[in-house]
Amino acid sequence: MTTSELIERINKLIDVVDKAINKREFYPPRLTKYEAARIIGARALQLAMGAQPLVDIQEVGSTDPVLIAMEELRRGLLDFIIVREMPDGKTMRIRLKELLELERTL
Structure with a gap:
């Protein structure tokens, strides 16, 4: 990874943290237990129906x-997108990988 790519990733992460915590555009800035349960259930169903595992069993x-x-x-x-409905009726789509990355930094 080059220095410019690293700086770009850091700036993107700072922007995401600012939106999550200061502007409260999406909150909480982590994966909730309900979202985790939904993702695990959806992925388990895919696996049960014959999808290839992404890990060595x-x-x-x-x-x-x-x-x-x-x-x-x-x-x-996993490459899932989490859809959160906000109190004002808007919906927010957050990539799972970005949310997990944000959670690790907090």
């Missing part, structure tokens, strides 16, 4: 779709 030690989905979420491998 030998490392997980189980073929249970829920455990595999939990491990994929823990590692940040």
